[in-house]
Amino acid sequence: MEFDFTWVLLGFPIAFTLGWLASRLDLRQLRIENRQAPKAYFKGLNFLLNEQQDQAIDAFIEAVQNDPDTSELHFALGNLFRRRGEYERAVRVHEHLMSRGDLTQPERDRAQHALALDFLKAGLLDRAEAALRKLEGTPFEEEARLALLSIYERSRDWANATEIAARLGSSSHGSFSTRQAHYLCEQAGAAVAAGDTTHALGALQEAIAMAPALARPLIDLAKLQNQLGRHQEALQTLLKLEKTAPQGLPLAAGLLANIAQASGQEATALELLKTSYANVPSIDVIEAIVKLEKDPASARQWYVKHLERQASLVAAGKWIAGEKLQDEQHHALVQRALDQATKPLMRYRCAACGFEATQHFWHCPGCQAWDSYPTRRIEEL
Secondary structure: OOOOOOHHHHHHHHHHHHHHHHHHHHHHHHHHHHHHHHHHHHHHHHHHOOOOOHHHHHHHHHHHHHOOHHHHHHHHHHHHHHOOOHHHHHHHHHHHHHHOOOHHHHHHHHHEEEEEEHHHHHHOOHHHHHHOOHHHHHOOHHHHHHHHHHHHOOOHHHHHHHHHHHHHHHHOOOOOOHHHHHHHHHHHHHHOOOOOOOHHHHHHHHHHOOOOOOOHHHHHHHHHHHHOHHHHHHHHHHHHHHHOHHHHHHHHHHHHHHHHHHHHOEEEHHHHHHHHHOOOOHHHHHHHHHHHHHHHHHHHHHHHHHHHHHHOOHHHHOOOOOOOOOOOHHHHHHHHHHHHHHHHHHHEEOOOOOOOOOOOOOOOOOOEEEOOOOOOOOEOO
């Protein structure tokens, strides 16, 4: 049986015509879709540029309804909800993205990161921690570790904070040795409170080795040695502080005076304090010097020296306390008023956020910054 090529010749035009019609139909459908989704999408972008977030959200919702498979629209919508503080809706959007089976791995990692940020912003730290832990080995790993570090610091989970800081330090993100030393000091403080001074001493020695130029481990170690009755060791620790971190000496001035009196080393401590005051004038150092000076007249003269260097109502009040007034019967009233007036003037102020307190913080309770407080009290009228 011979094959008839006539049917083949007739079939080519028919197939071509059908293919052309199909392509036209596809193009028409594509144009319709492009007119629907991008129009709503660009409308949303326009609202965003004009800072009209409510209208932008409505436009993006419309775009998602027209094209539910577009992941970029979901990311835009979820981020908008988070910026608006609507964390529950942001979570729903990003969880919906995570549930899709057609999502690529980079998009899935991005959605996981966005979901972790939703939980973090909402204050759901447990869920944020779990979500951030899942980002190990992804392009968002470094960001996730920094966020985890912030969580552990806020919750005072120093063991986990130490682990994360060590990982960050081993990467190209810079040195975290100073923070790790602070974590060791925090753990030492907890050990002292629990009565485990051996563990506390070990942690503080480790912190000193990790960050030799940091004042806190030396000050905390001297405090603990003094509490344990090891006054000579405590004095040697503070002498080391003067060499490696002299800027921290004003914080330890009162402690140094107490240790010197307990160990009979007043002359050594006085020399150290006078050197410190010559470099950085501080009312804290002045008060320690006054405490160690044997001659009351010479001691009070230090307040005058401080007044010559800077106007200080605190120093003036301390000097007046030792003066004899013409109406001496009113001296106690005047002194009480001065003490009350000067009390709020002696404070520490965070250099990062401006939070003020009457006590020194190594870790700012306002902005969570480390080492942002000056090591001497400010005196402002």
